[in-house]
Amino acid sequence: MKLPDKTCRIEEAIARIGDGATVMVGGFGVPGTPMTLIHALVEHGARGLTLIKNDANEPGMGIDHLLQAGQVSRLITTHLGLNGTAIALMNSGALEVEFNAQGILAERIRAGGAGLGAILSDIGIGTELALGKQVVEMEGKPYLVEPALRADVALIHADRADTFGNLAYVATAQNFNPLMAMAATCVIAEAERLVPLGALDANDVHTPGVFVDHVAELSTISGEYGVVQR
Amino acid sequence: MKLPDKTCRIEEAIARIGDGATVMVGGFGVPGTPMTLIHALVEHGARGLTLIKNDANEPGMGIDHLLQAGQVSRLITTHLGLNGTAIALMNSGALEVEFNAQGILAERIRAGGAGLGAILSDIGIGTELALGKQVVEMEGKPYLVEPALRADVALIHADRADTFGNLAYVATAQNFNPLMAMAATCVIAEAERLVPLGALDANDVHTPGVFVDHVAELSTISGEYGVVQR
Amino acid sequence: MVARAAREIAPGMVVNLGIGLPTRVVGCLSSDFPVCLHTENGLTGIGPPLAPELADRNLIDAGGAYVSLVPGSAVFDSAVSFAIVRSGRLDLTMLGAFEVSASGDLANWKIPGKFSPGVGGGIELAQKARRVVVLTTHTDRSGAPKLKQACSLPLTARGCVSRIFTDMAVIDVTPGGFALVETAEGISAAEVAAATDAPLAIPDAALPTF
Amino acid sequence: MVARAAREIAPGMVVNLGIGLPTRVVGCLSSDFPVCLHTENGLTGIGPPLAPELADRNLIDAGGAYVSLVPGSAVFDSAVSFAIVRSGRLDLTMLGAFEVSASGDLANWKIPGKFSPGVGGGIELAQKARRVVVLTTHTDRSGAPKLKQACSLPLTARGCVSRIFTDMAVIDVTPGGFALVETAEGISAAEVAAATDAPLAIPDAALPTF
Numbered sequence: 115m116k117l118p119d120k121t122c123r124i125e126e127a128i129a130r131i132g133d134g135a136t137v138m139v140g141g142f143g144v145p146g147t148p149m150t151l152i153h154a155l156v157e158h159g160a161r162g163l164t165l166i167k168n169d170a171n172e173p174g175m176g177i178d179h180l181l182q183a184g185q186v187s188r189l190i191t192t193h194l195g196l197n198g199t200a201i202a203l204m205n206s207g208a209l210e211v212e213f214n215a216q217g218i219l220a221e222r223i224r225a226g227g228a229g230l231g232a233i234l235s236d237i238g239i240g241t242e243l244a245l246g247k248q249v250v251e252m253e254g255k256p257y258l259v260e261p262a263l264r265a266d267v268a269l270i271h272a273d274r275a276d277t278f279g280n281l282a283y284v285a286t287a288q289n290f291n292p293l294m295a296m297a298a299t300c301v302i303a304e305a306e307r308l309v310p311l312g313a314l315d316a317n318d319v320h321t322p323g324v325f326v327d328h329v330a331e332l333s334t335i336s337g338e339y340g341v342v343q344r
Numbered sequence: 345m346k347l348p349d350k351t352c353r354i355e356e357a358i359a360r361i362g363d364g365a366t367v368m369v370g371g372f373g374v375p376g377t378p379m380t381l382i383h384a385l386v387e388h389g390a391r392g393l394t395l396i397k398n399d400a401n402e403p404g405m406g407i408d409h410l411l412q413a414g415q416v417s418r419l420i421t422t423h424l425g426l427n428g429t430a431i432a433l434m435n436s437g438a439l440e441v442e443f444n445a446q447g448i449l450a451e452r453i454r455a456g457g458a459g460l461g462a463i464l465s466d467i468g469i470g471t472e473l474a475l476g477k478q479v480v481e482m483e484g485k486p487y488l489v490e491p492a493l494r495a496d497v498a499l500i501h502a503d504r505a506d507t508f509g510n511l512a513y514v515a516t517a518q519n520f521n522p523l524m525a526m527a528a529t530c531v532i533a534e535a536e537r538l539v540p541l542g543a544l545d546a547n548d549v550h551t552p553g554v555f556v557d558h559v560a561e562l563s564t565i566s567g568e569y570g571v572v573q574r
Numbered sequence: 575m576v577a578r579a580a581r582e583i584a585p586g587m588v589v590n591l592g593i594g595l596p597t598r599v600v601g602c603l604s605s606d607f608p609v610c611l612h613t614e615n616g617l618t619g620i621g622p623p624l625a626p627e628l629a630d631r632n633l634i635d636a637g638g639a640y641v642s643l644v645p646g647s648a649v650f651d652s653a654v655s656f657a658i659v660r661s662g663r664l665d666l667t668m669l670g671a672f673e674v675s676a677s678g679d680l681a682n683w684k685i686p687g688k689f690s691p692g693v694g695g696g697i698e699l700a701q702k703a704r705r706v707v708v709l710t711t712h713t714d715r716s717g718a719p720k721l722k723q724a725c726s727l728p729l730t731a732r733g734c735v736s737r738i739f740t741d742m743a744v745i746d747v748t749p750g751g752f753a754l755v756e757t758a759e760g761i762s763a764a765e766v767a768a769a770t771d772a773p774l775a776i777p778d779a780a781l782p783t784f
Numbered sequence: 785m786v787a788r789a790a791r792e793i794a795p796g797m798v799v800n801l802g803i804g805l806p807t808r809v810v811g812c813l814s815s816d817f818p819v820c821l822h823t824e825n826g827l828t829g830i831g832p833p834l835a836p837e838l839a840d841r842n843l844i845d846a847g848g849a850y851v852s853l854v855p856g857s858a859v860f861d862s863a864v865s866f867a868i869v870r871s872g873r874l875d876l877t878m879l880g881a882f883e884v885s886a887s888g889d890l891a892n893w894k895i896p897g898k899f900s901p902g903v904g905g906g907i908e909l910a911q912k913a914r915r916v917v918v919l920t921t922h923t924d925r926s927g928a929p930k931l932k933q934a935c936s937l938p939l940t941a942r943g944c945v946s947r948i949f950t951d952m953a954v955i956d957v958t959p960g961g962f963a964l965v966e967t968a969e970g971i972s973a974a975e976v977a978a979a980t981d982a983p984l985a986i987p988d989a990a991l992p993t994f
Contacts, residue, residue: 115600117619117646118586118608142825142862145842168862195901196848216824216905217866221458224863228451228653229660229702231464231487232480237870238907240942250462250480252491257461261482273842278610278619278646284547285842285859286825292861296657312645316619317514318548319648324588324610324618324663341839341850345810347829347856348796348818372615372652375632398652425691426638446614446695447656454653458863459870459912467660468697470732503632508820508829508856515632515649516615522651526867542855546829549858550651554798554820554828554873571629571640 117278117311120329127302127328128154131267135160138223138268138298139167139177140291146283147176148271148304149338155269156180162187166265168219168290170194175338181209190263192216215243218260220293225262227296227325232261268298272321275305276312279326280319288320295321302328306335347508347541350559357532357558358384361497365390368453368498368528369397369407370521376513377406378501378534379568385499391415396453396495398446398520400424405568411439420493422446445473448490450523455492457526457555462491498528502551505535506542509556510549518550525551532558536565575758577602578784579668579709579739583609587665588658590614590699593637595709596668612664614695616655619647636695656695660702667703669696671710671738673725676751676772678735680708681727693730700731712740712769719771721745721752742766744784750775756782785968787812788994789878789919789949797875798822798868800909803847805919806878822874824905826865829857846905866905870912877913879906881920881948883935886961886982888945890918891937903940910941922950922979929981931955931962952976954994960985966992 128151131137137155141147156179163186170191171178180186181199188210194200203209214222215237225233234257238244248259270291272281281303283291295301303321308331358381361367367385371377386409393416400421401408410416411429418440424430433439444452445467455463464487468474478489500521502511511533513521525531533551538561576595580602583589588610591597600622603609611620614636621642624630629640658664673681680700683693700706713719721738737755738745743766744756753775754763763781767774786805790812793799800822801807810832813819821830824846831852834840839850868874883891890910893903910916923929931948947965948955953976954966963985964973973991977984 115603115611115621115644116606116608117610117644142846143844143848145825145844191902193902193904201901211902213902215903215907216862217870217908220861220863220866221460225463227661228657229465229662230451231466231482231485233455233463234461234489235459235870236461237911241907241939243903243907248480248482250478250489252461252478252489255461259464259480259482276646280646280648282547283859285840286823286827286844287842288859289825289862293863296654296661310645314646316617316643316647316649317512319650322618322648322650322654322658323646324612324648324658339841341836341841342848343836345813345821345831345854346816346818347820347854372636373634373638375615375634421692423692423694431691441692443692445693445697446652447660447698450651450653450656457871458867459872465660467701471697471729473693473697506856510856510858513649515630516613516617516634517632518649519615519652523653526864526871540855544856546827546853546857546859549860552828552858552860552864552868553856554822554858554868569631571626571631572638573626 119277120279120326121277121308122328122330124151124154124330128158130300131155131158131160133160134162135267136164136265138265138294139165140270140294141176142168142289144175144339144342145285145287146271146289146291147171148269149176149336150304150332151269151302152176152179156183161185164188166190166263168192170197170200172196173199190214192219220290222260222263223293223297226264227293230262232259235260263297265298266300268294268301270295270301270303272303272305274307274309274314275303275329276309276314278311279303279323279329280314281321281326282314282318283320292321296325301326304330304332306332349507350509350556351507351538352558352560354381354384354560358388360530361385361388361390363390364392365497366394366495368495368524369395370500370524371406372398372519374405374569374572375515376501376517376519376521377401378499379406379566380562381499381532381534382406382409386410386413392417394418396420396493398422400427400430402426403429420444422449450520452490452493453523453527456494457523460492462489465490493527495528496530498524498531500525500531500533502533502535504537504539504544505533505559506539506544508541509533509553509559510544511551511556512544512548513550522551526555531556534560534562536562575739575741578744582707583666588612588663590664590667590703592667592669594670596670597637599668612658614655616650616652617647619644656698659698662704664703666705667699668707668709669700671708671720672727674708674721674735674738675725676723678733678747679725680730680735681725682730684728696730700734705736706734707737707739708735709739712742719769721770721772723772742769754781756784759783785949785951788954792917793819793876798873800874800877800913802877802879804880806880807847807849809878822868824865826860826862827857829854866908869908872914874913876915877909878917878919879910881918881930882937884918884931884945884948885935886933888943888957889935890940890945891935892940894938896938906940910944915946916944917947917949918945919949922952929979931980931982933982952979964991966994969993
């Protein structure tokens with residue numbers, strides 16, 4: 115028994131993304147954002163995408179390139195205050211935006227990855243985020259039904275990956291990546307370092323490779339991954 | 345800023361467990377079962393306990409000691425086929441047993457740890473495990489409401505712990521421990537090795553210390569933790 | 575039959591082998607066959623079983639057997655382990671059975687009044703693996719058929735079983751009920767039909783044997 | 785006021801400091817003070833902020849500031865990070881505010897038609913931290929009071945705020961509404977009351993200053 119090899123060229127993996135696809139993108143700010151996969155998706159040109167991402171990055175970074183290229187029709191997110199492009203597109207009606215409470219977005223994605231239908235939560239009851247949501251009573255207390263989220267594709271940034279797709283993250287570049295890596299039909303991971311099978315200790319794996327379909331090593335770590343000068 | 349020290353004597357931590365308490369106990373088979381904390385709970389003598397544990401261990405091991413001592417009135421579990429004591433107590437009516445599907449038990453505990461009210465799942469629909477459960481429809485499909493589980497106390501076995509209570513597990517001794525370590529009001533962890541702050545790399549922590557209230561190093565690893573001779 | 579069942583595993587699959595007969599399939603997989611074995615407690619990349627004197631006390635499968643790792647193994651908590659199952663990442667599971675019905679219902683966890691140890695991970699494996707096959711003796715110890723028109727025991731999951739490997743035959747569950755696919759060496763189709771408590775479709779052509 | 789707010793942190797607490805004024809509280813905590821700082825993206829044990837030339841590109845807080853670790857820091861995914869918040873493990877959060885009502889309602893995320901960047905982690909912090917305090921200027925840039933009988937903006941959470949630290953005063957939210965606790969050096973109780981758009985209970989005894 116030998117674990118299958120899932121290494122691939124980034125362009126080939128990204129080429130599977132069709133128009134209208136739902137795409138989860140890891141990252142919270144710069145750390146963990148798969149900048150290279152995003153650039154490949156811009157090159158590929160799929161349009162009418164629904165993106166699921168914690169934030170909209172900043173102008174000239176990350177998913178801003180997809181927004182600028184007009185490839186995104188819908189964004190499910192928690193906060194886009196640092197990206198004027200996203201705010202302008204939203205205000206003009208060109209971009210439909212669904213805001214989630216941050217931890218609820220994380221849990222909805224995780225629920226999708228765990229094969230659940232939904233979670234029940236009391237977060238946001240009494241605020242406008244509860245409007246239009248299905249309510250379930252349990253022992254006399256109301257909870258909002260927060261449906262699980264899944265995507266056609268998840269774009270993941272890892273620090274290290276082995277050839278089976280086991281992933282390890284560093285520092286706060288973890289964020290939404292392990293959650294999204296469970297919740298998509300096709301999971302594509304870029305890694306700063308690709309290591310042989312066995313080089314990643316079984317106890318240090320953050321995302322088991324069974325969730326990952328394609329893994330590619332980054333040839334360069336571009337400036338977009340670097341410290342943001344403000 | 346310095347992280348607080350949570351080291352304690354096992355007896356002192358266990359002494360807080362009152363009669364009638366709900367206690368989660370880590371472990372799946374022998375690995376990850378906090379044998380020493382369980383023995384301390386037998387010594388302490390609290391009765392009328394509700395235990396939440398994946399399995400009932402085997403005769404003469406783990407929670408079998410609590411069952412034998414008559415300290416347990418209710419057991420929420422997935423499987424107790426390897427423990428004749430538990431089966432006999434259940435059949436005689438002395439022990440109330442609630443069976444859960446294994447992954448659903450894991451998710452209910454995790455939901456408790458995540459501060460959710462419940463999860464919605466389709467597992468067990470059409471079987472007797474669905475009987476009596478609240479059903480919610482979402483987009484025309486039925487789901488069972490599986491309420492979150494929390495406990496007064498969780499007993500956790502870790503491989504390594506630092507003095508703040510950050511925990512790391514090894515191999516399949518992980519199992520239910522990281523989930524239960526999130527889901528109790530008071531979390532008590534035994535560790536095979538206690539290391540100084542900083543000796544556990546931030547990226548290698550499986551359970552963040554913020555979830556843990558008390559941590560103690562095991563002075564000996566008894567034979568009960570060893571390979572079971574069958 | 576174990577060797578025959580092993581051939582059901584296609585290269586690249588993620589597979590869970592249930593307790594009992596299915597576990598023995600491991601012994602039929604060559605060391606360079608590309609497959610990932612999963613177990614419910616929290617491990618992908620199971621290697622061959624280990625004798626007690628070589629075992630790691632912290633490394634077991636869901637049945638309590640001491641197992642080894644392979645290069646690229648990963649360990650994780652039991653919630654993640656079942657996330658793999660429920661989210662569709664498990665390509666195949668091989669399970670034991672008390673009864674299988676002609677519509678693919680599976681009963682393998684409870685005999686009311688006699689045996690009710692709890693369902694463990696069985697429901698989720700049966701309900702959510704992309705393909706569920708059963709490995710079982712064709713009849714129980716008293717000689718009664720395990721393949722029946724309808725199950726009499728509490729179900730594990732409805733309509734989940736695709737194929738059944740027994741000591742007598744390989745049988746598919748089709749929209750029309752049980753269909754004989756192969757027979758064991760020396761067993762006739764008629765013998766299989768006689769030991770099956772439901773109609774069994776038998777093709778006209780000669781059947782392969784195993 | 786930042787230094788005064790820092791004294792709100794008791795030894796042993798797990799604390800989340802919101803973006804803006806609250807983040808500056810870090811600078812008032814001594815290196816041997818026993819506290820665990822949490823940030824939403826997935827980190828406990830935040831150390832002092834780092835200048836860009838010393839920063840780790842992968843180590844930020846939820847506001848995007850480059851931070852350091854302390855011995856015993858842990859990183860985890862954002863679901864676990866909010867599990868800490870929602871399950872009651874966060875002892876204290878300090879948040880900014882657009883408006884706070886006399887019943888402790890908080891509005892700090894949206895100004896309809898002007899500013900609606902999304903709520904981020906604010907709702908969960910406000911609704912689930914064991915204690916929520918607000919750090920804010922007493923009035924907005926146009927001089928309008930931020931402490932009001934009722935909020936006019938969309939709420940972050942209802943009845944969540946216990947105490948408010950402003951440049952003018954420390955004010956508690958009590959069952960009877962706002963109550964003055966301390967004043968800033970050189971500010972009179974009457975001045976605080978005049979800058980507050982709701983009744984303010986002022987004790988008879990002399991108030992401490994900060």
